[in-house]
Amino acid sequence: MSELKMPIYFDYAATTPVDPRVAEKMMQYLTPMGVFGNPASKSHSFGWEAEAAVEEARGNVAALINADPKEIVWTSGATESNNLAIKGAAHFNERRGKHIITCKTEHKAVLDTCRQLEREGFEVTYLDPEPNGLIDLAKLKAAMREDTTVVSIMHVNNETGVIQDIAAIGEMCRANKTIFHVDAAQSAGKVPIDIEALKVDMMSFSAHKIYGPKGIGALYVRRKPRVRIEAQTHGGGHERGMRSGTLPTHQIVGMGEAFRIAKLEMNAENDRILMLRNRLYDGLKDIEEVYVNGDLEHRVAGILNISFNYVEGESLMMSLKGLAMSSGSACTSASLEPSYVLRALGRSDELAHSSLRLSMGRFSKVEEVDYAIERIRAAVEKLRELSPLWEMFQEGIDISKVEWVSH
Amino acid sequence: MAYGEKVIDHYENPRNVGSFSKADLNIGTGMVGAPACGDVMKLQIKVNDQGIIEDAKFKTYGCGSAIASSSLLTEWVKGKTLEEAKLIKNTDIAAELDLPPVKIHCSVLAEDAIRTAIEDYQKKQQEQAGA
Ligand SMILES: Cc1ncc(COP(=O)(O)O)c(C=O)c1O
Numbered sequence: 001m002s003e004l005k006m007p008i009y010f011d012y013a014a015t016t017p018v019d020p021r022v023a024e025k026m027m028q029y030l031t032p033m034g035v036f037g038n039p040a041s042k043s044h045s046f047g048w049e050a051e052a053a054v055e056e057a058r059g060n061v062a063a064l065i066n067a068d069p070k071e072i073v074w075t076s077g078a079t080e081s082n083n084l085a086i087k088g089a090a091h092f093n094e095r096r097g098k099h100i101i102t103c104k105t106e107h108k109a110v111l112d113t114c115r116q117l118e119r120e121g122f123e124v125t126y127l128d129p130e131p132n133g134l135i136d137l138a139k140l141k142a143a144m145r146e147d148t149t150v151v152s153i154m155h156v157n158n159e160t161g162v163i164q165d166i167a168a169i170g171e172m173c174r175a176n177k178t179i180f181h182v183d184a185a186q187s188a189g190k191v192p193i194d195i196e197a198l199k200v201d202m203m204s205f206s207a208h209k210i211y212g213p214k215g216i217g218a219l220y221v222r223r224k225p226r227v228r229i230e231a232q233t234h235g236g237g238h239e240r241g242m243r244s245g246t247l248p249t250h251q252i253v254g255m256g257e258a259f260r261i262a263k264l265e266m267n268a269e270n271d272r273i274l275m276l277r278n279r280l281y282d283g284l285k286d287i288e289e290v291y292v293n294g295d296l297e298h299r300v301a302g303i304l305n306i307s308f309n310y311v312e313g314e315s316l317m318m319s320l321k322g323l324a325m326s327s328g329s330a331c332t333s334a335s336l337e338p339s340y341v342l343r344a345l346g347r348s349d350e351l352a353h354s355s356l357r358l359s360m361g362r363f364s365k366v367e368e369v370d371y372a373i374e375r376i377r378a379a380v381e382k383l384r385e386l387s388p389l390w391e392m393f394q395e396g397i398d399i400s401k402v403e404w405v406s407h
Numbered sequence: 408m409a410y411g412e413k414v415i416d417h418y419e420n421p422r423n424v425g426s427f428s429k430a431d432l433n434i435g436t437g438m439v440g441a442p443a444c445g446d447v448m449k450l451q452i453k454v455n456d457q458g459i460i461e462d463a464k465f466k467t468y469g470c471g472s473a474i475a476s477s478s479l480l481t482e483w484v485k486g487k488t489l490e491e492a493k494l495i496k497n498t499d500i501a502a503e504l505d506l507p508p509v510k511i512h513c514s515v516l517a518e519d520a521i522r523t524a525i526e527d528y529q530k531k532q533q534e535q536a537g538a
Contacts, residue, residue, distance in 0.1 A: 310468060311468070312445055312446065312468050312469050312470060312473075314445075314470040314471065315418070315469065315470050315471050315473075315474060318410070318418060318470070318471040319418075329445055329470075338445065348442075348443075349442060349443035349444075349445075350442040350443065353442070353445045385424065386421060386424055386466055386467060386468075386474060387466060387467070387468045388438065388447055388448070388449035388466040388467065388468055389442060389447055389468045390468075391426065391449075391466060399442060404440070404441035404442070404443070404447070405438075405439055405440075405441070405519075405523075
């Protein structure tokens, strides 16, 4: 144990470190000795070399999802990709209809974009997921209308790791002539994606969730059948007019390299990470009153979201200073509202407040998982000794029936 | 969330954790907060014939600041008369623990807890006198 470096990183869903192989490559595109040119400079070799690097990276991103490189548009990250996709498609198709469908468990980059469109006069349906986090396809079907122009559903949820059935949703959207956008920030490089086999029209990616740098992402925009969107950033007409701005060569090269490595190593890596997650879960599941948030089957390998009933998440994190992770508790924010994702799954406020998200990745180790198990078990035991709710539970009192004097 | 030293000390070595029997006449119990809000405090005081708080115990579900606020409170009330204990202000707790603005509600909850515990004790005494 002594060789473990503290704190241990269990927050790969928030961001990943850049793979040293990726950083190595990026460094060749910055300095006077490197390929620093503007990829849009057509009149000299500095520009040509940079352009070649950008196109190679575009090819690597496309290859991971079996797309045509011409279908990849560089952005600053999945937030921008989501904005461009949803606003761009909604605006372009405004005359056809002004109805959008999404889900309550989407990332804020999707939900807030939809809120903005509502302010502009669009109508948005926010689907409730089932308690396991999955969308009931019948409910989606019932929500679809003739004037529904865009459906935006994420592939893998960032808090729970639940994987949606985007193949089935794609079929339904295509049948309704509705544009289907998928936020794949958490799934690229973790779940196989064959865009040719899916009826997905647009897909958002981020480099920093798969060992690439922060501040770079991409949007896949289908060419056959062609999807048209309105640009959100105007300027020099880069990226076929869809997204202007000088391309950040080093960032793009980093994203390309990260995607290239992901394609090569994804299968073996997933097996290993799944083994770690199972080990973690097996080490915790026999604790009394433990609940996994989100479906355990339809789930990405690296994320475990788990609630320890009657223990508050933030205090749990405080006892676990050696572990860097996230909690669904929002005690730090003035709102006192726990995770909206867990609430949308129908979890009680207590269970949402009692949740931890542990996410593992490329550099996670068995010893780190074993250490986490040992520490979490001890912390839960300690905090339950301190918890009046645990005492009431032990006395057989139903907490949900108590009338609380809230303040 | 970065915590102050005193919060960490109370959190790591909470004072006076535990429970007294609620039914006992010389015990006052204050249970405040709500699980939905992320914090519940149970504070109990043991009052002697002279009206002095002889002992206090707590259990708290909540963040580190909530735990520290209630732990500190049990130390403060011991040896005080009920009247003196009523004078403890949330601002005193917040100042002693150096609570940041987002955590002030934890000290408010602690003040509620001691008041509710005193009321509970006094109500029991009155009922006893009336019976
Ligand atoms: C599902 C999902 N969508 C979008 C984003 C935002 O991505 P970015 O940080 O690249 O803007 C994230 C990450 O925070 C995410 O997990």
